[in-house]
Amino acid sequence: MMKSVLIVTSNEDKFKEISMVLNEFSIKAKRINLDFPEHGENIEGVAENKAKEAFRKVKKPLIVEDTGIFFSAYKDFPGGYAKRIYKSLGLTGLIKLLENKSRKAYFQTVICYYDGKRTKTFSGKLHGTIVKKIHTDKFLRQKFPYDRIFIENKYKKPVSLLTLEEKIKISHRAKAAEKFARWLKDSIAEE
Numbered sequence: 369m370m371k372s373v374l375i376v377t378s379n380e381d382k383f384k385e386i387s388m389v390l391n392e393f394s395i396k397a398k399r400i401n402l403d404f405p406e407h408g409e410n411i412e413g414v415a416e417n418k419a420k421e422a423f424r425k426v427k428k429p430l431i432v433e434d435t436g437i438f439f440s441a442y443k444d445f446p447g448g449y450a451k452r453i454y455k456s457l458g459l460t461g462l463i464k465l466l467e468n469k470s471r472k473a474y475f476q477t478v479i480c481y482y483d484g485k486r487t488k489t490f491s492g493k494l495h496g497t498i499v500k501k502i503h504t505d506k507f508l509r510q511k512f513p514y515d516r517i518f519i520e521n522k523y524k525k526p527v528s529l530l531t532l533e534e535k536i537k538i539s540h541r542a543k544a545a546e547k548f549a550r551w552l553k554d555s556i557a558e559e
Contacts, residue, residue: 371552372396374430376422378403381512382433386479388536389545393553400426411436411448411478412489419482429483431548435541436476437514439498441469450514459502459517471497473518475540479548488551492543496520496527503528 373390375397377383387397404421408414415434422430436448446453446462454462475494480487496519503516503526515528520538527535536542 372398374398374400374426374428376400376402376430376432382541385536385539385541386433386545389542390549393549395549395552406434406448411476414448415478415480415489416487419480423482423484431479431481433477433479433541438474438476439466440472441466454513459513463498463500463517466498473498477541477544479544481548490544490547490551492540492547494520494538494540499526
């Protein structure tokens, strides 16, 4: 019997990535389109706060995710503020911040499960480098802006040019979703 899970996100691309991974574990995903303010000391805290706020609204076990990108040239930056920093500086401004500095970076996703009692988090990372020029190919696969300036260590092209199937094989979000799926399957087996 297929287990199902609610994913609370306003971002359809995030939902697609997570649900494709969950489907590989025979876990059906249903999306609830809600967005919550991001507050917390780090992405784990943000994910936990969003999960608890979402639970208060839907009153059912669910997962939420939060993602940050971290430049090794700066401590915890942009981190969980990636969306706000992008909106304020743009990709050009972000690239400029790395002039004459290390271009190494990583994405980190935290998926938080909350059922009203239990809080459980699952993390995934993707390491790579920030390019010197924004990739502007008109055939970009999806809408994550940082993917246009980030190249994973094993690839020669920005993440934005990977197919969804290619991205899921390496993705920080997919790694966190896989950890969640394995935990959920084990939890079901114990019931």
